[in-house]
């Protein structure tokens with residue numbers, strides 16, 4: 001059922017339990033007490049796993065996106081995904097797909113992000129997601145679960161999914177935070193992509209300084225929580241830890257417009273290149289290129305292929 005890559009690369013499936021219809025716009029200044037007249041608005045189908053799938057698609061890979069959708073915003077969400085021609089398996093839910101709202105303040109360059117709580121899922125609904133993914137796993141493929149869990153979904157959902165994926169002979173990749181991250185790391189995954197903030201929260205102390213960051217990422221490898229840890233450090237680049245050692249890369253120099261979607265672009269490129277059989281170091285460079293390419297685009301826009309390819313070449317030339 002999973003999409004296979006044109007070049008014989010491994011199939012990739014993404015899972016999004018808490019997608020969001022992203023509404024973004026701009027206004028001159030944000031203040032209280034008056035109507036804030038906004039400029040043009042755009043709608044994007046957002047949420048971790050779906051974003052990862054959209055990045056893989058625009059970088060020329062094939063992917064299957066599994067996500068929940070409900071209510072009128074869910075309908076709009078599905079139509080946007082059809083417009084982007086991302087192959088999808090949709091799990092209908094009774095509640096309404098949430099909407100997130102991002103406002104760029106023109107006079108300061110500040111960005112305000114309002115992130116709403118998702119609709120509650122019933123036990124039937126989240127168990128259907130597990131079954132659907134379970135049936136779609138291809139041995140040797142990748143399953144990428146990314147984003148928060150909506151109300152009603154147990155905090156060990158990703159841990160349950162990790163177990164299913166391992167049994168199915170595929171590689172489980174996860175990007176989440178808080179208790180769901182703790183539970184899935186206790187189960188063990190192929191690759192985890194925490195940001196500095198998320199891994200700091202996990203260990204209960206801010207991860208300042210390269211030594212602490214390398215130690216934290218390596219600790220997850222040593223304890224068997226993850227074979228690969230891609231710790232992203234915003235404008236300071238990223239660290240990749242595995243049993244082969246630690247790689248550290250800075251970001252290429254880019255003009256930053258909005259870092260929304262940088263982590264998802266990073267992860268999409270990383271998984272795609274691994275699935276295509278790229279050496280880990282080259283895949284890691286592509287991830288940095290895609291993360292920084294996403295920072296170059298406004299608001300919720302993800303990376304563009306031509307920027308990723310240019311930055312990939314730039315990074316390959318200096319390494």
Ligand SMILES: Nc1ncnc2c1ncn2[C@@H]1O[C@H](COP(=O)(O)OP(=O)(O)OP(=O)(O)O)[C@@H](O)[C@H]1O
Pocket residue numbers: 194195196197198232233234235237238251254256259261262263264266287288289290291292295
């Ligand atoms: N200001 C920036 N300039 C250049 N590249 C950036 C910038 N911010 C992020 N990136 C790129 O995107 C990657 C991921 O960014 P980051 O570490 O902020 O993760 P994130 O998942 O977006 O964060 P979080 O989930 O905590 O919001 C970085 O490793 C880097 O490659």
Ligand SMILES: [Mg+2]
Pocket residue numbers: 175195263264
């Ligand atoms: Mg992130």
